[in-house]
Amino acid sequence: MKLENLHEAVEFGAKMREEFSLQKGETFLNNGSFGAVPNCVQEVQRRFREEIERHPDDWYRRSIYKYWHESQKAVADFMHCDPQDLVCVQNATTGLNTVLKCCPYKPGDILMYTTLTFRPIAYTCQATADLYEGVKTLEMEIKFPISSDDEICEKYEDFFKSNPNTKIAILDAITSPSAVVMPLKRLVTLCHRYGVLALVDGAHAPGVLPINLTELGADAFIGSFHKWMFTPRGCAILYVKREHHAWVHPLVTSWNHGLSLEKKFYIVATDDQTPFITAKYAVEFYQRIGGMDKIISYTSKLASEAHVYILKKLKAEPLQIPQSMESPTMRVIRLPDLSQYPCTLEGSIAFHTDIRYKYNIQCAIEVIQGHLHLRISTQVYNTLEEYKRLADCLLEVIQADKNYKTSSTRSLTDRIY
Ligand SMILES: Cc1ncc(COP(=O)(O)O)c(C=O)c1O
Known part of the structure; x- marks a missing residue:
């Protein structure tokens, strides 16, 4: 498969808009919610779908593996991590649900998030706590005005000192809807100093912040690719640190239960994998228009x-x-x-x-x-x-x-x- 009809030298702005199929006469100033897929990337996904329909058996028994691994490698290179530590999930909410719901908790454990946490993720923490006896959630307040990174880090540190049973903290890379870039690396380090698992909601990070997952060292990181990385919707990444592979399972149990992280996640029943296998070409688009x-x-x-x-x-x-x-x-x-x-x-x-x-x-x-x-x-x-x-x-x-x-x-x- 090749990325065709890509006009990489096109000027950003009105000319670049012609590379997208966004409705004429409309003004789109909300890319952060749902993203936009360039025509040439849409074309790749269409060709993959045609290939599936020509021979569904061959696709699900053979072709998919090669494409899936090629995309996994391209995305892992882009996010600077070992491909074996990175799998795809449908969206950021699914990725965060995955990690939160299967984390091994004990009574007394606390799931921590903040007032700036994306609400569905706060609700996921609450729903998770309801599943486990004796597990509770705590919301840490972050109010505007925010004066500095230091203020944020001090708040987290005070929280961890006062709540030594914190098992897992949701760390935002960029908050939504408030669009605040958080001091992510410092917060991950702080979590580890206090024995807290650092679970990063990086929905807005890929393509916007220069994330190096290996250096960041978070226990798990979820990032949307449809927002700022030009993939079709249905494409998010889940990075899991090696030491946690054994307990992180897909929300839906399927064929590869009990196997390696990538095997568990690459075939979750009969699913549409085209958004993720198209990610390789969306990354190429991103790089070729200037990176x-x-x-x-x-x-x-x-x-x-x-x-x-x-x-x-x-x-x-x-x-x-x-x-x-x-x-x-x-x-x-x-x-x-x-x-x-x-x-x-x-x-x-x-x-x-x-x-x-x-x-x-x-x-x-x-x-x-x-x-x-x-x-x-x-x-x-x-x-x-x-x-x-x-x-x-x-x-x-x-x-x-x-x-x-x-x-x-x-x-x-x-x-x-
Ligand atoms: C910070 C943050 N986390 C999670 C999500 C959820 O993303 P999705 O709806 O793709 O699961 C969003 C969506 O806007 C978000 O902004």
């Missing part, structure tokens, strides 16, 4: 410029974090409290729905610390003009607030993050 240096220098400059522009236009406040903790591809801005959008989940959905359907703009609106916030993402297909338009539209909504009636008729299933 991390070029991509992140574009997206971080765009994020800074867009941030400044929107803040000025709306006379709004940024999320109170030091510059060094800002994500290279996302920014968060506090929105004024508006009468038509309460600072609740329903209010955020109504606001999002109005921006989506009135202006054809996709962005994330979230409740953080009791106030509505805007989260913007920057990707290689975005331009500054798009954020300027967003700012104009937001201003229109804000200025019309007194008389404005929400047009939202959507339900809670429209939740975005």
